[in-house]
Amino acid sequence: MAKKKEQVKEKPLSAELRIKEAARKVFTQKGYAAARTRDIAEEAGMNLALLNYYYRSKEKLFELVMLESIKEFFLGLTGILNNPDTGLGEKLELLADSYISMLIREPNFPLFMLSELQANPDKLIELTGTKDFMNKSVFFQQMAAHLKKNKMNFSPMHVVMNMIGLTVFPFIGKPMIKLMSGMKDKEFLQLMEERRKLIPVWMKTMFKIN
Amino acid sequence: MAKKKEQVKEKPLSAELRIKEAARKVFTQKGYAAARTRDIAEEAGMNLALLNYYYRSKEKLFELVMLESIKEFFLGLTGILNNPDTGLGEKLELLADSYISMLIREPNFPLFMLSELQANPDKLIELTGTKDFMNKSVFFQQMAAHLKKNKMNFSPMHVVMNMIGLTVFPFIGKPMIKLMSGMKDKEFLQLMEERRKLIPVWMKTMFKIN
DNA sequence: AAATAATTTAATCATTTGATTAATTTTAAC
DNA sequence: GTTAAAATTAATCAAATGATTAAATTATTT
Incomplete structure (x- = not known):
């Protein structure tokens, strides 16, 4: 066999x-x-x-495909997050730029990944092996210091959630956004391109960076 | 029969x-x-x-349930959005508060709705009947005026996307966030409670409101 | 109370779907 | 060129699953 x-x-x-x-x-x-x-x-x-x-089997094939995609996703993420030579602002710019590009290329990936993570959280944990890599990241440390210095008394995880939310959500929510706004695909894509620059600006304003 | x-x-x-x-x-x-x-x-x-x-049939039952949930969701949304007696800041506070409550109560609803919308966008459009209600909303008008006055040259849809992204994303991404951060349910819930107050502050900072 | 309608159940059907098998074709080794 | 291994196909299996049916039970009406 x-x-x-x-x-x-x-x-x-x-x-x-x-x-x-x-x-x-x-x-x-x-x-x-x-x-x-x-x-x-x-x-x-x-x-x-x-x-x-x-x-x-279908399941084996799924696990393989899923694992590959998630590995790649996390790799791209940690590559930016753990660069000790870039500051907070630059990291935000790189993250937005790189993920907007990825999302335009693979708009269905996030909803897929999040749905399957939800349906089977444990499997994915053992499958990836990765666990709480965020807390130890350079980005997280830099952000923790920055927040403390600027008297913003909340977890850097809020910053991470905001960054991902601003970047990823529009792609996940595209059908709903189109439903609410009557937007067409072309306009949507244009807005996403605008966000490439806007998201880092918003993030910096929000958290008083620079 | x-x-x-x-x-x-x-x-x-x-x-x-x-x-x-x-x-x-x-x-x-x-x-x-x-x-x-x-x-x-x-x-x-x-x-x-x-x-x-x-x-x-399963499908009929699904359509019924889905339609009810979406109707309720949009009703709550438009109720806040179309109140002519509240300003932008207050609307943001009401939205965050009301949706954080809803999301803590029904954390699985958004991913469900967005997944099914993605799987079958057309059906939901005909099912809900609602279409591009956002552009005509009081909130949208107020925001358009505000952005213009403050020389922010982008669509109010960005503001809508940001608001939903900041509010909804953490619930959709909860398994991923837990995977990245090693967080437990209790901590997660506490962060969500913090966001009830933080999101309006961030939004106002981001868009120079007040 | 009898009769009719509504509800509920157990058994079964028919289709879908993941998987396997046995045979055939293609490729590689010697 | 023959042989063995690998790749591919058509046919089929078995389990899962949405749906139906006919009978039994309960509720309602008269």
Whole structure:
């Protein structure tokens, strides 16, 4: 049953990877429960049995895809957060810029990730291995010092939540925002581009940075 | 098959309503696709067939529950937004207070609503009937005037997005926030209570209100 | 109290869906 | 070129799941 996998690794041709990327797309779009293995096979243009041949099961495939995406997400995040050579303002600018770009490229990713995290928080904790990396981050330390110096007596986690909220929420809430405002996709995208610059300005104003 | 429904309306006893509320709970927790009719029946402590007896199908039941929740949500929102007797600052305070309370009570509602809106945007548009009510709201007008006066050249929709993002995001992102910070439920709740007061302050600072 | 209607239940159906199998084709090794 | 391994396919299985039915029970009406 489990024939290859460990032995062959240097030659990932088409089928195997195409299934994985199709899975990423379908899972991200519909979520785990609503995604059918047949959808994934069709999206990849492959026979359904290949999914099980290469990845054993829907769940295994999901875990793989999910883990990869989350790892990448956290890596990008910590890369900016832990740079000791940038100040708070610059970090906020880099975060906004990098995440707006990512979100324009992959607008469905956050809702997918948050939904699955909600549906199965424990699994993701063991899957990622990452835990409370935020508290130890350079950003967190810098922000804690800044808040103390400026007599703002609240947790730096508020700052983190605000930053993510301002950046990510519009993408998660896009259908609702379009529903409330009657906006079209093009206008929406333009607003998101504006936020690339505006979010750091707002954040700095809010927390008296610079 | 469809025996009652139109005739009897004044005596909604146990069964029918219990199923609906069980459905709300299960749908909200797991989403449409992952929610099984058997889960709902079990949650309501009722026979599975009653679900179809009273509500015809899983989908009909879902639409009903969803529509009710969204209607209520938008009603609360527009109630505050369209009050001509309150200023911008006060509106922000009322919004934060009312929504933090709602979110502590129903922490799963936003992710549910946004997920389903994403999965099926068109259906919800026809289901709610509401469309671009934001642009015409008193709040929107007040904010447009304020932004213009203070030389902030961007759409009031940014303000709306920020407000919702700051308020709602932490609840949507709770599992991720806990994962990043190692926070426990109690601490999380305390932070949310702090935000009740902090969010209006931040918003006013950000947009130079008062 | 009898009759009718409404509610509830247990059993079952039909479809969907994740997974497997056995056969076939393609690729690689010798 | 033959053989063995890997990849691929079509067909099928088994479990899950939404839905229905027919019978039983309870409530309501007359």
